Amino acid sequence: MKFIVKLYPEIMMKSKSVRMRFTKMLETNIRNVLKKVDEEAKVQRLYDRILVKVPDNKPELGDAFAERLGCIPGIAHVVQVSEYAFDSIDHIYQQVLPKYRDEIAGKTFCVRVKRSGNHDFNSIEVERYVGGGLNQHTDALGVKLKNPDVTVNLEIDQDKLYMVERRIPGLGGFPMATQEDVLSLISGGFDSGVSSFQFIKKGARTHYCFFNLGGAQHEIGVKQVAYHLWKTYGESHKVRFVSVPFEPVVQEILERIDNGQMGVVLKRMMMRAATRIADKYGIQALVTGESLGQVSSQTLTNLNVIDRSTDLLILRPLIAMDKQDIINQSRVIGTEDFAKSIPEYCGVISQKPTVKAILSKVEKEELKFSEDLIDRVVDAAVVMDIRDIEAEMNQQVTETETVKDVASEEIVIDVRAPEEEERKPLVLDNVMVKTIPFFKLATQFADLDKSKTYLLYCDRGVMSKLQALYLIEQGYTNVKVYRP
Numbered sequence: 001m002k003f004i005v006k007l008y009p010e011i012m013m014k015s016k017s018v019r020m021r022f023t024k025m026l027e028t029n030i031r032n033v034l035k036k037v038d039e040e041a042k043v044q045r046l047y048d049r050i051l052v053k054v055p056d057n058k059p060e061l062g063d064a065f066a067e068r069l070g071c072i073p074g075i076a077h078v079v080q081v082s083e084y085a086f087d088s089i090d091h092i093y094q095q096v097l098p099k100y101r102d103e104i105a106g107k108t109f110c111v112r113v114k115r116s117g118n119h120d121f122n123s124i125e126v127e128r129y130v131g132g133g134l135n136q137h138t139d140a141l142g143v144k145l146k147n148p149d150v151t152v153n154l155e156i157d158q159d160k161l162y163m164v165e166r167r168i169p170g171l172g173g174f175p176m177a178t179q180e181d182v183l184s185l186i187s188g189g190f191d192s193g194v195s196s197f198q199f200i201k202k203g204a205r206t207h208y209c210f211f212n213l214g215g216a217q218h219e220i221g222v223k224q225v226a227y228h229l230w231k232t233y234g235e236s237h238k239v240r241f242v243s244v245p246f247e248p249v250v251q252e253i254l255e256r257i258d259n260g261q262m263g264v265v266l267k268r269m270m271m272r273a274a275t276r277i278a279d280k281y282g283i284q285a286l287v288t289g290e291s292l293g294q295v296s297s298q299t300l301t302n303l304n305v306i307d308r309s310t311d312l313l314i315l316r317p318l319i320a321m322d323k324q325d326i327i328n329q330s331r332v333i334g335t336e337d338f339a340k341s342i343p344e345y346c347g348v349i350s351q352k353p354t355v356k357a358i359l360s361k362v363e364k365e366e367l368k369f370s371e372d373l374i375d376r377v378v379d380a381a382v383v384m385d386i387r388d389i390e391a392e393m394n395q396q397v398t399e400t401e402t403v404k405d406v407a408s409e410e411i412v413i414d415v416r417a418p419e420e421e422e423r424k425p426l427v428l429d430n431v432m433v434k435t436i437p438f439f440k441l442a443t444q445f446a447d448l449d450k451s452k453t454y455l456l457y458c459d460r461g462v463m464s465k466l467q468a469l470y471l472i473e474q475g476y477t478n479v480k481v482y483r484p
């Protein structure tokens with residue numbers, strides 16, 4: 001089984017040298033990703049496309065190859081093909097006939113051919129020859145050029161005939177690492193997951209920077225989002241995950257900064273710390289998930305004041321997007337469930353945040369910070385190779401027991417949000433089910449009878465695991481995850 005990888009049209013429009021460079025990089029990226037599926041994956045670069053071969057003795061890997069190819073930046077689409085040799089136009093027809101005879105019976109069809117190489121026929125002649133033959137010698141309803149029931153897609157390259165078995169949409173964008181690196185400020189919500197993805201897709205190695213405002217639980221969730229994005233779309237290149245303990249900054253903001261300015265000051269402190277980290281690794285741009293007007297403080301005036309805190313380029317790919325479109329995209333890229341399950345954590349909530357921050361006033365407020373504050377938090381930052389998150393997660397998962405069955409003396413806690421719980425209540429025979437939404441669990445768990453064992457439940461097992469990890473971290477040992 002083979003796949004033909006078609007490059008994104010924007011790459012094809014580039015000059016020959018740039019196109020060659022991009023294609024070579026894409027070839028290497030594909031090889032790096034597919035070797036994780038199977039060491040024997042063969043990747044071969046041609047002028048305008050890349051061929052991928054599934055090992056002959058492992059056809060079952062076809063789906064895994066297709067799935068991975070659909071997530072690699074820089075690919076327009078991929079076709080899965082079967083390959084044949086041929087020596088004449090009639091030989092092509094003779095091989096297509098048995099393959100399509102049953103499929104087109106009782107249906108309309110058309111034949112589409114793409115050809116490269118030297119032949120004594122052109123593509124249209126092949127379409128007519130093969131189409132005419134199929135029309136005469138099968139039970140097809142006839143040829144229909146517009147909206148046929150079946151399209152017989154053929155590709156001819158020199159002496160090879162490829163019959164197209166399926167078409168897999170590609171991600172688009174540019175091959176990874178054709179653009180310079182960025183540092184994405186990730187908080188685990190809908191926005192920063194999508195903004196990170198936009199730059200991965202654009203071919204920028206996307207490193208992650210998380211400011212921990214005081215929750216171990218939040219950090220676990222954010223690491224999971226970053227790992228998911230990297231593993232799914234950016235695995236060809238390793239990146240860093242930097243976690244900055246930001247509690248000292250939050251503390252000083254709460255103690256010293258004027259209430260209305262807190263949000264803008266917090267963001268400016270994040271930009272300053274992120275700039276230090278970016279500088280250390282030679283990264284020239286920061287990425288955020290800020291979107292105009294999404295919260296009342298995300299005004300152009302405030303964003304402008306935030307920008308004045310650093311010389312580094314701040315990129316905001318979602319700036320003009322609607323929230324619903326962002327959520328829809330998070331669903332497509334697989335971060336929606338993570339985002340939903342991450343509790344809204346904000347250590348700095350102004351009663352009345354300013355929408356028109358004034359730079360001089362903000363700068364004056366910031367003089368109240370202790371002098372070495374940024375140095376201290378940046379020095380304390382933990383820098384991880386993103387690949388190590390997997391090992392860390394596996395270790396945490398083994399610490400969280402997951403069970404399928406419930407004993408009658410155990411208690412199930414449904415941690416879903418109230419509206420989800422009301423829509424689809426969890427009812428179990430002979431088992432007590434308590435409902436404590438995830439955002440109340442941390443405060444209410446301590447009041448429960450500690451002689452019992454509690455099994456946390458949610459729809460997808462993400463939130464329940466996060467909450468169980470958190471409770472275990474707090475020293476409760478009688479907690480498991482329930483996955484019926």
Ligand SMILES: Nc1ncnc2c1ncn2[C@@H]1O[C@H](COP(=O)(O)OP(=O)(O)OP(=O)(O)O)[C@@H](O)[C@H]1O
Binds near residue numbers: 211287
């Ligand atoms: N704790 C944090 N660590 C890293 N980046 C952060 C953090 N908090 C906010 N950011 C960055 O600032 C952006 C705007 O954050 P804000 O909290 O104002 O909006 P949000 O809608 O909650 O963002 P998100 O949906 O990404 O969580 C985020 O998208 C992210 O890029």
